[in-house]
Amino acid sequence: MALELTVNGLPYSVDVDPATPLLWVIRDQIGLTGTKFSCGIGQCGACTVHLDGRPIRSCILPVAAAEGRRVDTIEGVSADGSHPVQVAWRELDAPQCGYCQSGMIMSALALLRANPNPTDADIDAQVTNACRCSTYHRVRKAIHRAAELMRASGEPA
Amino acid sequence: MTRGSERDSRPAGAVGSIDRRSFIAGAAAAQAAFVLGFWLPPRAAAQSGRPLPPGASWYEEPAVPEVNAWIVIEPDDTVTIRIAQTELGQGVWTSNAMMVAEELQCDWSKVRPQYASVNRDAREMAPPWTLEVPGDGARDPRGGGEPAFRNRARTGVSGIPDSLYRRMRTNEAASVRDGRYYLQLAGAEARERLLLAAANDWGVPVGELTAKDSVITHGPSGRTTTYGRIAHLAARTPHPNPESIRIKPPSEWTLMGTERANLDVPMKVTGQTVYGIDVRLPGMKWAAVKSCPVYGGDVKSYDFEAVRNMPGVRGVHRFPIPDPALTRGRVFAGGVAVIADTWYQAKTALDRMPIEWDIPPRSAAFNTANMQAALLAALDEPGTVRVDQGDVDGVFARASRVIEATYSTPYLPRARMEPGNATVLVTDDRVDIWIGDQSPQETRFSASRITGIPEERVYLHMCHLGGGFGRNGNGPQAEQAIMIANANRGTPIHLLWTREEDFIGTTYRAMSVARLRAALDDDGFPLALEVRIGMQKNGFGPDASFDVASRYHAPAYRFSIHQPEFHVPVGTRRGVGQAANEFYRESFIDELAHAAGRDPYLYRRELVARTDLPYKDDMIRALDIAAEMSGWGTPLPEGWARAIALEERGVETGGSATISAMVHTVSVTREGRVRLERVDVAHDRGFGLVNPLSVMKQIEGQITWFYNDAMHQACTVEEGRIVENNFHAFKLSRIDEDPPEINVRFFDTQHWLVGMGHDRGTSVQSAIADAVFQITGKRYRDLPLAQHDLTWS
Numbered sequence: 001m002a003l004e005l006t007v008n009g010l011p012y013s014v015d016v017d018p019a020t021p022l023l024w025v026i027r028d029q030i031g032l033t034g035t036k037f038s039c040g041i042g043q044c045g046a047c048t049v050h051l052d053g054r055p056i057r058s059c060i061l062p063v064a065a066a067e068g069r070r071v072d073t074i075e076g077v078s079a080d081g082s083h084p085v086q087v088a089w090r091e092l093d094a095p096q097c098g099y100c101q102s103g104m105i106m107s108a109l110a111l112l113r114a115n116p117n118p119t120d121a122d123i124d125a126q127v128t129n130a131c132r133c134s135t136y137h138r139v140r141k142a143i144h145r146a147a148e149l150m151r152a153s154g155e156p157a
Numbered sequence: 158m159t160r161g162s163e164r165d166s167r168p169a170g171a172v173g174s175i176d177r178r179s180f181i182a183g184a185a186a187a188q189a190a191f192v193l194g195f196w197l198p199p200r201a202a203a204q205s206g207r208p209l210p211p212g213a214s215w216y217e218e219p220a221v222p223e224v225n226a227w228i229v230i231e232p233d234d235t236v237t238i239r240i241a242q243t244e245l246g247q248g249v250w251t252s253n254a255m256m257v258a259e260e261l262q263c264d265w266s267k268v269r270p271q272y273a274s275v276n277r278d279a280r281e282m283a284p285p286w287t288l289e290v291p292g293d294g295a296r297d298p299r300g301g302g303e304p305a306f307r308n309r310a311r312t313g314v315s316g317i318p319d320s321l322y323r324r325m326r327t328n329e330a331a332s333v334r335d336g337r338y339y340l341q342l343a344g345a346e347a348r349e350r351l352l353l354a355a356a357n358d359w360g361v362p363v364g365e366l367t368a369k370d371s372v373i374t375h376g377p378s379g380r381t382t383t384y385g386r387i388a389h390l391a392a393r394t395p396h397p398n399p400e401s402i403r404i405k406p407p408s409e410w411t412l413m414g415t416e417r418a419n420l421d422v423p424m425k426v427t428g429q430t431v432y433g434i435d436v437r438l439p440g441m442k443w444a445a446v447k448s449c450p451v452y453g454g455d456v457k458s459y460d461f462e463a464v465r466n467m468p469g470v471r472g473v474h475r476f477p478i479p480d481p482a483l484t485r486g487r488v489f490a491g492g493v494a495v496i497a498d499t500w501y502q503a504k505t506a507l508d509r510m511p512i513e514w515d516i517p518p519r520s521a522a523f524n525t526a527n528m529q530a531a532l533l534a535a536l537d538e539p540g541t542v543r544v545d546q547g548d549v550d551g552v553f554a555r556a557s558r559v560i561e562a563t564y565s566t567p568y569l570p571r572a573r574m575e576p577g578n579a580t581v582l583v584t585d586d587r588v589d590i591w592i593g594d595q596s597p598q599e600t601r602f603s604a605s606r607i608t609g610i611p612e613e614r615v616y617l618h619m620c621h622l623g624g625g626f627g628r629n630g631n632g633p634q635a636e637q638a639i640m641i642a643n644a645n646r647g648t649p650i651h652l653l654w655t656r657e658e659d660f661i662g663t664t665y666r667a668m669s670v671a672r673l674r675a676a677l678d679d680d681g682f683p684l685a686l687e688v689r690i691g692m693q694k695n696g697f698g699p700d701a702s703f704d705v706a707s708r709y710h711a712p713a714y715r716f717s718i719h720q721p722e723f724h725v726p727v728g729t730r731r732g733v734g735q736a737a738n739e740f741y742r743e744s745f746i747d748e749l750a751h752a753a754g755r756d757p758y759l760y761r762r763e764l765v766a767r768t769d770l771p772y773k774d775d776m777i778r779a780l781d782i783a784a785e786m787s788g789w790g791t792p793l794p795e796g797w798a799r800a801i802a803l804e805e806r807g808v809e810t811g812g813s814a815t816i817s818a819m820v821h822t823v824s825v826t827r828e829g830r831v832r833l834e835r836v837d838v839a840h841d842r843g844f845g846l847v848n849p850l851s852v853m854k855q856i857e858g859q860i861t862w863f864y865n866d867a868m869h870q871a872c873t874v875e876e877g878r879i880v881e882n883n884f885h886a887f888k889l890s891r892i893d894e895d896p897p898e899i900n901v902r903f904f905d906t907q908h909w910l911v912g913m914g915h916d917r918g919t920s921v922q923s924a925i926a927d928a929v930f931q932i933t934g935k936r937y938r939d940l941p942l943a944q945h946d947l948t949w950s
Contacts, residue, residue, distance in 0.1 A: 034427070085426075089422070099574040130890075132624045136891070
């Protein structure tokens, strides 16, 4: 059965078991591997993508639930790293191993679009992705820096 | 447009009969893989630093000749520097390149790292000029420090001292310590040859030439050329006496010692980094595996027929317990793999496939309680005495005041974010492995042993690792994948563990107990100290960096280890045994200070001062700086406390060492919520840090890593199996537990560092335990602390 998906603004038609988690469709059928698998139970957030603009754990969402909806992945943020969040991440040299960072960036971006000037408490509450290198210190600074850059650039929500 | 449907089409030959015989593809698929150049995605080309010609794999010789095995310079001055360690977040991709580029005098903006060839390392020996460590050991700023190449045989498992890239392992926080001198030499040798080639070309004395930022200038004439233009000549210009080349001491560094953004960070913010899990090959099949959940166990039976007709399923493979000779003597478990077109199909079928396990009764009899009891019982046995100084028994017999405490720490896995995986293609005369691997030379050895194909025909295509934290080569991810691919020659097999399987495939830091006993004099200082560590046999580091008396003075001292045998495979995890041992040591020193009614900072200071250690002044300086930074002794709000601890490695040797002290400011609410509010770090710079930015990141990360250990993490054992095997039960600290304030001050010392990537921040553990004691009056000696009642009123 073919399912219609919109990923990073492009239409896709995929023929998979509708129970397949969205993560595996993104990685294996669509071929975008920036979104990562780590726990498979919706805990760690390495698989975070946006569904209609809201961050979700794609490792536990059946692809059928994404049909006809807008899916955005790290590859859609900007391919050249020019988005303010990516610029801020580079300025702070935030990633260590980087494996969790696609999901971390997607969570941070969702936060910043909903809340252009988040407090530390807002970050604590909404960026719940796990990073085993524990590069959280720089992630927090990068989120604040990205907020500045986004406000300055007038990046639309 | 239906871009998706195009992408969705399966590779030719992959669809069709699900009969297992058709799955075992013949030479055709392998041929296709070779023709397609092992499918190199554009982003992988970017990761390797340069696009590759069709048919080339990413380690192949470039279009222009190399200057030496580390350096290729393109006509446009792009410098490719080959990296023999694995990037797993520690910054080696950048710091190794800095060490080469410092001497090469090239334009840093044109440096592109690339993984060094693991295959070539099997076929070529190191240039002789890299084998001699220059200078006079760890105390000579002009030299190479103290690399740890000694006493290693030329086997895949124990390390290779004289193969081309020498140490390809990524462990012990040793990449800078072991590699710096020969990476500097590699850069210097190439620079000298570039100068020589230009001098020959121009017919001028080489002494009249200088090099800077990839430009060679002839002083007298003002004539210039670039590295890119002269590199092809340098490649054919041997240096007449490379052994005469000297490396720059830190006082002459211009690139090393400056903060450099990590070269792979741009890829990591766009999702373009290729980790092992991201490798895709034409005709590739996926394997999901289940090992027996009890170590030493195996498969008794399974019913593939029950799942054979599920979508995408191609086959099944039962694999034995990986040969312990290939896994450093560790006994993992046998298991079974289902092979399918996609991993999710393979995993879904595997989950439904009935499997019966053959579990050794002895293994199944283990649980945390009886293992803990066995460790404690072992402490009462004589054990193996490692250090025995002075009349310990006599002092205790006469002592008027004796303090004793028993501590424990649990089994801890690495739990890197990227689950274990490897992609392997075995053909009749060649093995190709795509993997993120902290010990590729060992994996090469394993591949040869399992397939019978010589190491010279084994090719590893290195990928970045999604976290390492202790040589993931310990686990059998590669060995399992090689066994499955060897049984299915011609078909690339991508094995990927579930998170739950990753908890089985890892080694653990051994659960351990420690009993410390001190006889105190009238001033509260130790007259005698006795330390007993209980940790299972082969537990890495029961005595690693744990010689209490050599850090804190006691006139009489005995240290013994006590080792029952358990079935859980144990190995190196970030901080190794030292992380647990420093929790024991520093906690006990805090307890003694409190018992003596003395300030824990000044108490430590006095005990260090009483030693005759070569670096005692540096340790005192670390304590003084950290205390001063933290405002030690100034008032704090109710429910807040400070605790200090020393972290060091190597101070007893007088050679390479790393010394730091940290003050942790901790709050505990009446409801028992702990928060690490602030960390003040005084850290040894030694003669120099290569990339201070990476050092900062490592310190920051390790603080929260050890906070996590102190507060949350534990794996327990029931009926022989590890209970906590995913992140719902094995908690990972999130950003809300990262300390809001981390201050780091580096101070100069007169030695090379031994490394700092795995054993900094261990002090968080004892500091939180002591802060909890100061605030709540409760002293807990077993980690993690979150299992305890931390409330107070």
